[in-house]
Amino acid sequence: MTKNWWKILAAVLLIYSFIAGLLVAVPRLPILHETIRNLYFHVPMWFTMIFLYLLSVINSIKYLSSADEKHDFMAVETVNTGIVFGFLGLGTGMIWANFTWGAPWPNDPKLNGSAISTLMYLAYIVLRSSIDESQKRAKISAIYNIFAFPIMVVLLFILPRMTDSLHPGNGGNPGFNSYDLDSNMRLVFYPAVIGWILLGVWISNIRYRIRLLQHKF
Amino acid sequence: MSLIHQVKSLIAKELILEWRSRYALNGIVLYVVSTIFVCYLSFKGGIQGPTWNVLFWIILLFASINALVKSFVQEPAGRHLYLYTLASPQAIILSKIIYNCLLMLLLSTIALFFYQVVFSNQVQDLLFYFLAVLLGSISFASVFTMISGIAAKANNPGSLMAVLSFPVIIPLLILLIKFSKNAMDGLDRSVSYDEIVILLSLNVLVIASSLVLFPYLWRD
Numbered sequence: 001m002t003k004n005w006w007k008i009l010a011a012v013l014l015i016y017s018f019i020a021g022l023l024v025a026v027p028r029l030p031i032l033h034e035t036i037r038n039l040y041f042h043v044p045m046w047f048t049m050i051f052l053y054l055l056s057v058i059n060s061i062k063y064l065s066s067a068d069e070k071h072d073f074m075a076v077e078t079v080n081t082g083i084v085f086g087f088l089g090l091g092t093g094m095i096w097a098n099f100t101w102g103a104p105w106p107n108d109p110k111l112n113g114s115a116i117s118t119l120m121y122l123a124y125i126v127l128r129s130s131i132d133e134s135q136k137r138a139k140i141s142a143i144y145n146i147f148a149f150p151i152m153v154v155l156l157f158i159l160p161r162m163t164d165s166l167h168p169g170n171g172g173n174p175g176f177n178s179y180d181l182d183s184n185m186r187l188v189f190y191p192a193v194i195g196w197i198l199l200g201v202w203i204s205n206i207r208y209r210i211r212l213l214q215h216k217f
Numbered sequence: 218m219s220l221i222h223q224v225k226s227l228i229a230k231e232l233i234l235e236w237r238s239r240y241a242l243n244g245i246v247l248y249v250v251s252t253i254f255v256c257y258l259s260f261k262g263g264i265q266g267p268t269w270n271v272l273f274w275i276i277l278l279f280a281s282i283n284a285l286v287k288s289f290v291q292e293p294a295g296r297h298l299y300l301y302t303l304a305s306p307q308a309i310i311l312s313k314i315i316y317n318c319l320l321m322l323l324l325s326t327i328a329l330f331f332y333q334v335v336f337s338n339q340v341q342d343l344l345f346y347f348l349a350v351l352l353g354s355i356s357f358a359s360v361f362t363m364i365s366g367i368a369a370k371a372n373n374p375g376s377l378m379a380v381l382s383f384p385v386i387i388p389l390l391i392l393l394i395k396f397s398k399n400a401m402d403g404l405d406r407s408v409s410y411d412e413i414v415i416l417l418s419l420n421v422l423v424i425a426s427s428l429v430l431f432p433y434l435w436r437d
Contacts, residue, residue: 008301009397030291053336063434095234113388116384116387117384119383120384121385123380123381123383123384126377126380127367127371127377127380127381129371130371130372130377131370131371132372136370139433139434140367140370140371140434142433143367143430143433143434144367144381146426146430147363147364147367147385147426147427147430148384148385150422150426151384151385151388151419151422151423154388154415154419156368158415159392161387162411162415195354
């Protein structure tokens with residue numbers, strides 16, 4: 001029980017963010033209106049994805065320095081879960097964009113960047129499936145993972161800031177802090193972010209343990 | 218042997234090997250020239266503005282993947298083993314990257330020249346456009362050398378090379394296209410400084426991570 005407190009915390013925070021996110025009053029801004037509630041669901045998906053990919057890189061580095069298969073399992077399962085969160089982020093973003101920007105896929109650098117980074121991790125999965133020997137697979141895929149991660153960071157965080165983007169915080173647009181996130185929304189947004197990150201870690205932890213058991217027997 | 222000495226002799230080895238069997242070099246030059254000619258015939262010569270620029274980079278992208286896939290994939294495994302007993306892994310990857318830079322530079326210069334002959338020249342600031350091509354050659358070489366090393370370890374390296382390298386090269390390609398478009402339109406040179414700085418720092422990042430990661434890659 002003492003070990004599992006964070007799982008309970010994840011469930012509580014998510015239930016809270018669903019209820020509060022759909023019921024608590026939000027500021028009525030032009031164009032956004034009620035769709036601003038999607039902030040509680042769309043943005044945490046990306047935070048979780050980035051967090052899981054970061055965990056995966058850390059595990060890949062650990063694998064290269066220790067050659068312990070456990071780290072490789074953790075690396076691949078965090079990527080698998082991260083890809084799911086990436087697709088969820090794209091999905092919720094497309095619904096939101098359809099209502100506010102008028103099209104599900106406006107030509108926006110951040111959208112394209114996230115699509116490319118999803119491709120990058122799909123390539124990681126393809127690379128893994130094309131190597132038969134398990135130790136070699138773990139090593140080569142860890143190398144690709146570490147090699148690709150800094151490029152993904154540039155793609156998601158630096159390039160969009162250089163060009164015009166519809167997203168807040170890019171191309172001269174103000175960030176969240178300045179206009180559309182009032183203090184009430186923060187009370188829901190931050191718990192939602194923590195809740196989704198914990199859920200992502202939880203899912204990858206379960207998948208990691210399944211893989212460990214499959215490996216043993 | 219010191220690292221610099223090793224790198225020098227490895228580059229000399231690559232150059233001699235290339236010169237003795239010129240089929241690889243000739244093949245890739247012919248590949249670029251015929252691709253440009255196919256594009257010329259397909260477009261019937263009439264392309265303007267952004268398309269002119271983007272088409273050049275797409276041709277160069279595919280040509281460089283084809284040129285650089287051989288840097289690890291097409292070498293016999295026995296030669297690798299022999300090299301690894303002689304030189305440090307850093308020297309090997311560094312010499313490959315430098316050699317591939319030279320190869321890409323030659324290739325892209327030929328491509329640019331032929332492209333401008335066939336499709337009429339639309340570049341206003343030729344010096345800066347050439348700088349973009351130079352930076353592009355270095356970027357392609359540094360990224361594709363490491364990816365080629367990774368792909369060589371897997372089954373079916375040829376198609377894996379493209380799958381692995383596209384997501385990594387796209388950010389660089391976007392910057393290159395933007396930079397070269399600025400040069401093409403003859404904009405003020407200070408407009409492109411941001412792109413140059415980011416491209417250079419990305420290249421430093423890629424080469425540094427190659428140097429760190431390659432020792433793990435070659436040890437089988």
